[in-house]
Amino acid sequence: MLSTDPVKFPLTGIGRYTYELGKCLQRQGLESLRFLHGYRLSSELPQASDSHSMAGAPAWKQWAQRNRWAVAVFRQINPLLKARALKGLADHVFHGPNYYLPPFAGRSVVTIHDLSHYVWTQGHPRERVRYMQAEMELSLKRASAIITDTEYTRREVAQHIGWPLHRIHAVHLASGPEFAPRSHEALAPTLSSLRLEPGAYALFIGTIEPRKNLATLLEAYARLPQATRNRWPLVVAGYRGWQSDELHDRLQRAQAQGWLRYLGFVPNQTLPVLMAGARLFVYPSHYEGFGLPVLEAMASGVPVVCSNATTLPEVTGGAAAMHDPNDGDALLGWLQVGLEDEGWRSQARGMGLKQAQQFSWAKCARDTLAVYQTVAEA
Structure with a gap:
């Protein structure tokens, strides 16, 4: 039972x-x-x-x-x-x-x-x-x-x-079979309804709460060159969680500056498309029991930058770029690599897809x- x-x-x-x-x-x-x-x-x-x-x-x-x-x-x-x-x-x-x-x-x-x-x-x-x-x-x-x-x-x-x-x-x-690589043509209709383009944004998905360490991500992303932020804005999707008022204030300020989009909750039928359309998935969490969004990103053929906290090294199996969750400088460096280095991006996609196949x-x-x-x- x-x-x-x-x-x-x-x-x-x-x-x-x-x-x-x-x-x-x-x-x-x-x-x-x-x-x-x-x-x-x-x-x-x-x-x-x-x-x-x-x-x-x-x-x-x-x-x-x-x-x-x-x-x-x-x-x-x-x-x-x-x-x-x-x-x-x-x-x-x-x-x-x-x-x-x-x-x-x-x-x-x-x-x-x-x-x-x-x-x-x-x-x-x-x-x-x-x-x-x-x-x-x-x-x-x-x-x-x-x-x-x-x-x-x-x-x-x-x-x-x-x-x-x-x-x-x-x-x-x-991750479910709906999390898989998709062509730009398959992504375009859903992403256009969100005013997004395939491969033109970095993505964070998770409840807006302190444990997900979104504050460190916002600080690091704000330090990227303005041209980089404008070309590849950060998209944040997730429920409003506990102790998140200050985080939401920061999200609003970044959105007003033009380098962030906060989508709130994303329906189940939209989420796999949003994931597959990302240029980079970022997950700097302090503590996870598994870290399912990281696996879903790898299964979607999206390069991953995440923290090395708790369970994430086990889930990613060496297929993601990892940083100490409290090291904003390291996160900033990997954001630049993940967005700009095509050699690393290609390698990360292949390794991520192979690692995701180990789970069903x-x-x-x-x-x-x-x-x-x-x-x-x-």
């Missing part, structure tokens, strides 16, 4: 992981496969639709997530309702793909994507940190095994919580199924 609570449309991050995993598990022909969405079991995944709101959580939900008492009430009621839905199914393996496991009489597997709520607490609201730490402590008591997105996180989790490595399994994520959602599902089997047979 797979919890599909993270599947909310439009799909991002953990929702994308859960949805793609569920689709691939369905293709395995598992007769007993069920999905728990909310408090209801079903044999079908939630259906993808961009008709859902793209403006983020409603105001009342955002308030509830920040309110200590509302969170406390939810933490008391939610597990009881989920436990009731799972009653009588102890012969199954239950998988929580988003840190959380409800009470369950059978064996359980939990995916821990990163430990940012422990080691990068400044990147989250205080109530979220408190909630995530408490829920993860409960999940660890209930789990038979842990899945992580990378070997880096596997070892980080083992060190932090003291679990033996043989009970923690690294299962890589993947089908392999993710096979490796996850192997964890289920290990747990069931233990």
Whole structure:
């Protein structure tokens, strides 16, 4: 049984992981496969639709997530309702793909994507940190095994919580087939609607929040020669995140100066085109559990400059130019190379495409199924 609570449309991050995993598990022909969405079991995944709101959580939900008492009430009621839905199914393996496991009489597997709520607490609201730490402590008591997105996180989790490595399994994520190289002719219609041209911009995609280190990128890009910035402006796409007011002020100033475009949220059907049309993808993040946009860029045939923090060296496999996330000078140097050096760009494209081929959602599902089997047979 797979919890599909993270599947909310439009799909991002953990929702994308859960949805793609569920689709691939369905293709395995598992007769007993069920999905728990909310408090209801079903044999079908939630259906993808961009008709859902793209403006983020409603105001009342955002308030509830920040309110200590509302969170406390939810933490008391939610597990009881989920436990009731799972009653009588102890012969199954239950998988929580988003840190959380409800009470369950059978064996359980939990995916821990990163430990940012422990080691990068400044990147989250205080109530979220408190909630995530408490829920993860409960999940660890209930789990038979842990899945992580990378070997880096596997070892980080083992060190932090003291679990033996043989009970923690690294299962890589993947990019979808929609992330692939595209011709200028195929890119032009969508990009023209965004007032962009193929190969004529650098790109950052990610939630606008401190952990993504967008401030360092803005500082470095502002130091490029004006002719370079004008020829290849920086395009930024992503939701408005936590502690982002100052970042948005800087985005507006750069936009007024003519060398930046902020697109906000980009719909799922537009995102692969926007990615494939970029001249360079830049991702200076401080901390990642995987770094899926970097893999999607490589799969799209776009050269990548990213930080060397946490999991990114494992994902890029030497195919990207890397810098210390706090070294703005190094980032500036690589921006110049990535935009101007055609020899490096050609090499980076080839290496990136080859590295991206090592990842697939089908392999993710096979490796996850192997964890289920290990747990069931233990």
